[in-house]
Amino acid sequence: MIRLLSSMLALFIIAQVLGILTGTIIIRDLTENPYVSSMVVTTDGENPLNALFFLGYILLGAGMMIFFIRRFKLFSYIFRLMEFSLVASASSIVFYAFLRMFSGFDISTFAGVVIAIFFSAAKAVNPGLKNAAAILATAGVGVIFGISLGLVPLLIFLMMLSIYDFLSVFATHHMVEMANFIVKRDLAFTITARAPPEKAGQREQRIDLGTGDMIAPIMMEISLLSYSPIATLFVFFGASISLGAFLVLVWKKRMVLPALPPIVLGMTTSLLIGFLIGAY
Numbered sequence: 001m002i003r004l005l006s007s008m009l010a011l012f013i014i015a016q017v018l019g020i021l022t023g024t025i026i027i028r029d030l031t032e033n034p035y036v037s038s039m040v041v042t043t044d045g046e047n048p049l050n051a052l053f054f055l056g057y058i059l060l061g062a063g064m065m066i067f068f069i070r071r072f073k074l075f076s077y078i079f080r081l082m083e084f085s086l087v088a089s090a091s092s093i094v095f096y097a098f099l100r101m102f103s104g105f106d107i108s109t110f111a112g113v114v115i116a117i118f119f120s121a122a123k124a125v126n127p128g129l130k131n132a133a134a135i136l137a138t139a140g141v142g143v144i145f146g147i148s149l150g151l152v153p154l155l156i157f158l159m160m161l162s163i164y165d166f167l168s169v170f171a172t173h174h175m176v177e178m179a180n181f182i183v184k185r186d187l188a189f190t191i192t193a194r195a196p197p198e199k200a201g202q203r204e205q206r207i208d209l210g211t212g213d214m215i216a217p218i219m220m221e222i223s224l225l226s227y228s229p230i231a232t233l234f235v236f237f238g239a240s241i242s243l244g245a246f247l248v249l250v251w252k253k254r255m256v257l258p259a260l261p262p263i264v265l266g267m268t269t270s271l272l273i274g275f276l277i278g279a280y
Contacts, residue, residue: 001198004205005247008193011131012214012243015191016236018094019139019146019218023225025097026143035109039093039144046150051157054149058161058212066174069181083187084120087133090140092116123188133188134211142215146222154223158216158264165212165260176256183208207247213259217267224271228280235267242266 029036042050068078096112103111119136123129149157168175182189191214195205217239224231246262274280 001205001251004193004195004207005244005251007195008191008207008209008247009240009244011135011191011193012209013240015135015138015142015214016217016221016239018135019142020221020225020232020236022094022097022139023143023146023218023222025100026093026147027222027226029100029105030147033105033109035096035105039147041144041148045148046152048153048156050149051153051160054145054157055160055164058164062168062174062178065178069178079185079187080124083133083189084124086141087123087137087188088116088120090138090144091119091133091136093140093143094136095119127186130186130188131191134191135214137188138191138211138214139218141211142218143222145215145219146225149219149223151220151223151227154220155268158220158260158268161212161216162258162261162264165258169256169258175258179208179210179256207250209243209259213243213263216260216263220267220271230280231271231274234270234274234279238267238270238273239263241270 026036026039030040031037042053044050092113092115095115096108099108099111119129120133123133146154165175179190183192186192188211190208190210192206192208197204217235220235221232224235242262242265243259245266246257246259250257250259
């Protein structure tokens with residue numbers, strides 16, 4: 001159990017660190033590179049109504065996925081196309097950020113996009129790249145959301161998203177349906193930790209975490225980065241600690257539970273603690 005949960009927590013931490021490093025470069029280039037400035041989804045990031053816009057975007061995406069899942073025989077290619085598009089577009093942001101440490105705007109932009117397309121194509125033929133693809137996509141999407149929303153609308157959005165996550169698992173159950181579909185086909189919409197069976201004759205141990213559960217803390221970490229890097233660190237530690245506790249609970253209960261509510265609670269509590277002790 002320890003090996004399995006430690007592996008999952010390590011993957012989560014890698015995604016957070018990658019998101020923070022990417023966000024640092026993206027924020028620096030935000031006003032200078034048209035490619036970077038085009039990533040901002042809204043021009044008024046401090047407007048609380050943006051929380052509703054982003055929630056609507058999530059609900060629409062979930063509705064479309066459920067629609068296609070229930071008609072999989074007719075639309076089987078759609079999910080591979082969605083995966084390819086998401087991984088290529090989101091990972092290009094991460095590749096760009098790392099290339100920017102050594103190259104100029106034009107080379108980094110072009111090379112980042114080309115590398116991302118080739119990487120996404122490689123994932124399409126090699127399922128073993130699933131975790132790498134999910135982590136890169138998570139970092140890229142988290143940065144886009146983070147630079148697009150201020151702290152107040154972001155907090156509102158994450159609270160509403162946590163309620164949705166809870167209801168979609170325990171009330172409508174469609175999140176469980178989506179998770180089962182994604183896991184069976186090794187799509188890069190979850191990260192997976194595996195460990196050998198504890199006893200002979202048992203199946204391989206496995207636990208999955210949705211990319212949305214990793215994107216949430218990256219969003220807040222990037223949104224806070226310009227305000228205070230220390231605040232970003234408090235969110236990082238709060239999210240990591242709360243995920244660790246959540247994973248232990250899931251393993252003991254042996255059931256599907258919504259990860260977003262405890263992660264959001266953990267990172268907002270940690271952010272508040274940092275504020276109260278005067279860390280930023």
